[in-house]
Amino acid sequence: MTSRRAVVIGGGVSGLATACLLARDGHQVTLLERSEHFGGRAGVWRHQGFTFDTGPSWYLMPEVFEHFYRLMGTSTREQFDLVSLHPAYRVFPEPDGIAHSSSFDVRSGPESAAALFESIEPGAGRRLRRYLASASRAYHAAVDSFLYNPFASWRGLLSRRVLTAAPAVLPLLTRSLWAFIARRFADNRLRQVLGYPAVFLGTSPFEAPALYHLMSHLDLVDGVRYPSGGFTRVVESLVDLARAHGVDMRTNTDVVSIETQAGEARAVEYVLDGRTFRIPASTVVSAIDEHHTEQILLDAAARSYPASRWRRQVTGPSAVLLMLGVEGEIPQLPHHSLFFARDWHQNFDAIFGSRQRVPDPASLYVCKPSATDDVAPPGHESLFVLVPLPADTSIGHGGRDMAADERVAEIADRAIAQISTWANIPDLAERIVLRKTVGPADFEQQYNSFRGSALGPAHTLRQSAFLRGVTASRRVSGLYYAGATTVPGVGLPMCLISAELVLKNVRGDTSPGPLEVS
Template sequence: MTGSRAVVIGGGVSGLATASLLAREGHDVTLIERRSELGGRMGTWERDGFVFDTGPSWYLMPEVFEHFYRMVGTTTSDHLDLVDLAPGYRVYGEPNEGTKEAAIDVPAGCDAVVALFESREPGAGRRVRRYLRSATRAYQAAREAYLYNPFSSWRAFLAPRVLRNAPAVIPLLARSLWTMIRRRFADRRLRQILGYPAVFLGTSPFDAPALYHLMSHMDLVDGVRYPIGGFRRFAESLVNIAREKGVTIETRCEAVAIRRDASRVTGVEVERFGERRILDADIVVSAIDEHHTETSLLAVGDRSYPDARWRKQVTGPGAVLVMLGVKGELPQLRHHTLLFSDDWRDNFDAIFGDTPRVPDPPSFYVCMPSATDDGVAPRGHENLFLLIPVPPDVSIGRGGVDSAGDRTVAEIADCAIDQLSEWAGIPDLAERVVVRRTVGPGDFSDDFHSYRGSALGPAHTLRQSAFLRGRTRSRRVPGLYYTGATSVPGVGVPMCLIGAEIVLKHVRGDRSAGPLEES
């Protein structure tokens, strides 16, 4: 179908990557984005000399980035200046009876991690070495045979590459990640260091399959990096590549319906500046929230899923984001800092349980890119980004700049600032804040049509992982494809790049299991 007309809905990572891959293939591609800013959740906000990434902040799986860049005829080093973070991150635990637990700096590299584990729990070093070897095997198997696999038919499950890698994957689906960790380690913080990556997947370590211990290969074995200038540099590179490939990009242009005839997709009806028109297309790619596409852009008879599917979905957490410009230095924090409460079961039950509530106290994440990058804050100041997981519930509200926003969001932000102040030993933190902005689940719903206001999309439970997660090709409308965090293979910037490649495979009719040959 080289030379076909393609319309990509959504200017986030998956949308921009898909548009570039299709354009390089020779298709005539138009990308539409309802907002004025491209990059999707990978956004930027600037004020008074502070520059905040408003979305992703962990650079993991560098080989996936490099593979994508090579697919479009360039390399990572042509676009990004990456630095290794040492330590990868810092952990603070919950103070008990007024006693503050010492911070734990988590290094990268197997030997350094073994030394850390052994220092806290005799014998844990030997066990974590085996754990990390297993994580690396599972990661390599997933990348080689599953993550890039379009699973176009049942024959995909019998492909030699899939069968060869099955022993490293299948046995890990029968138990939870937490069960796997608990049986090997007794120290609470060591368990949490191995279990927290489940949050990156929009789920809890009690619900994620043990397969996802492969995440520990990414941060503990391979290490954490940061692109100088922030993740906006990556978003800018995607926009520039798309334009270089000839993609037509229209911002402030919203899809209102996907059109079809008796045999296949025919185009997208869009609205821009109050006027509606049809963009004709032989290929349509939805790179936005899958629930919105299915329930708002398609006629009932064209939908791949019944309504019951959405009611049963385990949705990943919502989030309250807090962006703070802080006067003075904060040596108590690293580029990445994690605050872990003692009672994780209560934390995750608050978010995913039958009676959702805001965790108290929450475990949450703090990013301070000014520890690495002089360009994100004025001299003598720090740039902080807090992410507090909350239930996926739009009624929690919306945020705002300074004192603007809904009360619940503001209260969650205030409590998180106070908690960080106490746990990290920064008693005057609140008084030193000179810039503040908050974002709540209502903003995710408004800005991204995010189902239930989730920050991440469907949780990566066993029934919502890999080929069980969703469709990358419409069941009902030939020529319609899905990609992005709410589709396959899942949450995270690398997954969105892989999802773009899966769409390219579908368009080509390529059923191969692994990454495509690089140009």
């Protein structure tokens, strides 16, 4: 067995990125993906001339993407074309005694955002400029000193770089994001614009620490972009880079165990066409759901966490996803739209509270990529709709047309009616010519997702940064974790950073910031 042989489990973005970095670093890498296609949650569905990204659809933190591709000897410009979105998104607040929502557009850039806030709440423009300056400071501190930090020991908290960044971060850990926002802005719509990024983190603005106001740097300062061809272009670029660097790429390979001996990783076993195969390896990277790895693939003695950890975990939301092909144009919707229910306390309590239920009305996200890209037949539009829900697999499976489980179908029907009413598209339901849904049980079935979550653990204070999990196993030398369910967290940029954290751990590099590009 070669000491440089590595096996990566999972061909989502984090697995692909990890395979790329390890292969470029000289390892002999095999990548095992359970399904027919690479990409994981960042998948694609094509049917009857329509194309849908089935997962991530916001291109944020562009410098993280650029840094990864530079590590691979290329650049984002060489890999795909990015389009800046104007507006960044449209907001549809819940109608108040009128037939449809009084929507407004959010445009990126501090001055544009400040002008919008000022038009809604006098004095809010000046306060927003200060808010965004703070968000930018916190964001840059997080990237420079925390997100890329392996925190291999407590010494990682005491490096000069971390201590210098601490004043921009630590005071923001003692209050909630919503409390931080509410002290500065009175209008509920403006509070929601600043609080909604908590959903990207799989949590509630009432539970996320105020540190996460840094997320407003992404959409209101830095801007929102879209890769032409969809996010599948990002996945395709990673697949191409992995193959170019000699990664052995295998699909339809269902990993059933990680073999350890004397506290060291030894091999991975997988099933293909009913036969079991074994690959020796000294480095194993699990880029799949951490709970599945710990509780199913590893023996009890090799697990980093006791079973009680999973009982206590605050799980991020699940979702019903809708992919809709619609006849005719829909000018009421730009590329991104957010539909905000008025009572967010009730909305988030339904998802995260002690009596979990489907929110009614729900706060929805709608993507119309056909506003920007050629992803629908002539004279048609593609719509992707996300309805956040409790992580509850009993809600059921989705399916093609009306072949979904009853609750999933009801949630989808209600979402379509809500979009139709709030956005003033009265004939939306009649114009749908293609419909596919995904439910919480599908996330569990397709991705072995714990509790059917769409995102992984919520970014509460106790599940953020180095408290979220580990990159290197606490029990098994040579075993590492990557992806949204471990550090640093949820989202495509975080998955790219998690891959770099694996490489740093393998190298024994404890530096707090991004690797130098050679």
